[in-house]
Amino acid sequence: MERDPKTIVVGVTGGIAAYKTCELVRGLVKRGHRVKVVMTEAATRFVTPLTFRTLTSEPVTVSMWADAPDARIHHISLAEEADVVVIAPCTANVIAKLAHGRADDMLTTTALASEAPLVVAPAMNVHMWRKPVTAGNVATLRARGAVIVEQVSGELACGDVGEGRLAPVEVILEAVEAELVRVRDLAGLRVLVTAGGTREPIDPVRFIGNRSSGKTGFAIAEEAARRGARVSLVTGPSALPDPFGCEVVRVETALQMRAAVLARATDADIIIMSAAVADFRPAIVASDKIKKADAPETIALERNPDILAELGARDDIRAVLVGFAAETTDVETNARGKLAAKGCHLVVANDVSDPTLGFGTDENRVLFVTAAGTERMDVLAKRAIARELLDRTAALVRSR
Numbered sequence: 001m002e003r004d005p006k007t008i009v010v011g012v013t014g015g016i017a018a019y020k021t022c023e024l025v026r027g028l029v030k031r032g033h034r035v036k037v038v039m040t041e042a043a044t045r046f047v048t049p050l051t052f053r054t055l056t057s058e059p060v061t062v063s064m065w066a067d068a069p070d071a072r073i074h075h076i077s078l079a080e081e082a083d084v085v086v087i088a089p090c091t092a093n094v095i096a097k098l099a100h101g102r103a104d105d106m107l108t109t110t111a112l113a114s115e116a117p118l119v120v121a122p123a124m125n126v127h128m129w130r131k132p133v134t135a136g137n138v139a140t141l142r143a144r145g146a147v148i149v150e151q152v153s154g155e156l157a158c159g160d161v162g163e164g165r166l167a168p169v170e171v172i173l174e175a176v177e178a179e180l181v182r183v184r185d186l187a188g189l190r191v192l193v194t195a196g197g198t199r200e201p202i203d204p205v206r207f208i209g210n211r212s213s214g215k216t217g218f219a220i221a222e223e224a225a226r227r228g229a230r231v232s233l234v235t236g237p238s239a240l241p242d243p244f245g246c247e248v249v250r251v252e253t254a255l256q257m258r259a260a261v262l263a264r265a266t267d268a269d270i271i272i273m274s275a276a277v278a279d280f281r282p283a284i285v286a287s288d289k290i291k292k293a294d295a296p297e298t299i300a301l302e303r304n305p306d307i308l309a310e311l312g313a314r315d316d317i318r319a320v321l322v323g324f325a326a327e328t329t330d331v332e333t334n335a336r337g338k339l340a341a342k343g344c345h346l347v348v349a350n351d352v353s354d355p356t357l358g359f360g361t362d363e364n365r366v367l368f369v370t371a372a373g374t375e376r377m378d379v380l381a382k383r384a385i386a387r388e389l390l391d392r393t394a395a396l397v398r399s400r
């Protein structure tokens with residue numbers, strides 16, 4: 001069967017491993033992809049553009065200022081065409097530029113302009129790699145969702161021994177293919193995501209809230225939209241900007257969140273409830289600011305509706321239902337209890353007792369709990385958690 005060709009933009013930077021990119025490019029072409037190579041000036045010292053032009057049958061771009069193949073602005077058209085951008089080898093210099101949003105050559109400008117998944121395969125001297133500044137830049141890229149294809153240990157071209165060698169070409173190829181599978185695999189599906197924490201008013205200026213930042217839910221919504229889903233994001237107050245391509249409904253209270261969710265739930269194929277919804281709200285909301293002298297000793301609370309349980313119990317909701325469990329003790333047991341009690345298909349559990357992970361941070365360590373078993377994930381960027389979660393949720397939709 002003829003495959004739909006995908007466009008892979010391959011960035012080549014000035015490292016000795018640039019010669020291995022010839023094999024990578026051949027492998028991508030062999031797999032039926034259209035490959036467009038962008039080189040830094042430094043990369044052309046190691047391999048010539050002619051080599052890549054011959055391997056790809058496509059023009060190779062080095063300069064921002066060269067004549068573009070058509071009338072469009074070339075770095076923008078390349079950025080839009082790309083289904084995946086892969087940079088291999090990626091120098092310490094380009095990693096630093098990507099981490100800081102610099103765009104002073106064709107490759108970094110294209111990468112910044114592109115919404116496509118970014119795969120980065122670093123290669124460099126072991127001391128360059130181990131410098132805290134490089135490690136910090138790599139962590140920044142990872143936290144933003146870039147896939148880092150880890151270097152391997154061995155003898156380096158400079159004579160040093162250690163991690164620094166470009167990952168094997170086969171491993172980079174697989175990382176690119178994994179991103180391609182995810183491209184538009186959710187097309188045609190409606191995904192409803194909740195995010196952030198709710199605020200339950202005490203009076204016009206005070207509220208009961210929680211520490212949820214919304215980062216996980218926003219990452220899920222953005223990733224689902226990127227993969228072709230029609231996404232509605234219902235979020236409590238969050239400082240984060242609207243994710244690209246999603247319907248965003250900003251609410252304050254648990255009751256408002258319930259109304260916004262129920263209005264969309266029967267149409268959804270996937271519902272991911274990552275919001276931290278307040279379990280209780282003040283029973284009486286003062287219409288004027290409560291004066292210090294009049295403040296009551298206690299605030300009477302009443303229970304908020306359990307939106308997740310309500311969705312799980314309704315027969316007219318056909319969506320795959322995902323709940324989140326933030327726990328401080330017995331994480332897996334409590335998550336498994338929630339799976340059964342709330343009628344969820346999957347519960348994402350995390351231990352919020354570790355202050356370096358979870359609320360407000362860019363990374364988290366989670367468990368995926370389903371009827372089939374439990375998967376313990378490593379510490380991952382929230383974007384990567386979104387990716388892994390959507391892989392599993394899409395599989396649940398397909399298995400029905």
Ligand SMILES: Cc1cc2nc3c(=O)[nH]c(=O)nc-3n(C[C@H](O)[C@H](O)[C@H](O)COP(=O)(O)O)c2cc1C
Binds near residue numbers: 041123
């Ligand atoms: C022989 C040689 C090999 C190099 N290999 C690497 C390398 O593997 N990784 C790296 O980060 N820099 C390497 N460098 C340094 C980069 O080429 C240099 O930082 C350059 O400015 C990178 O430009 P670019 O990031 O725009 O491609 C090497 C330099 C030379 C002369």
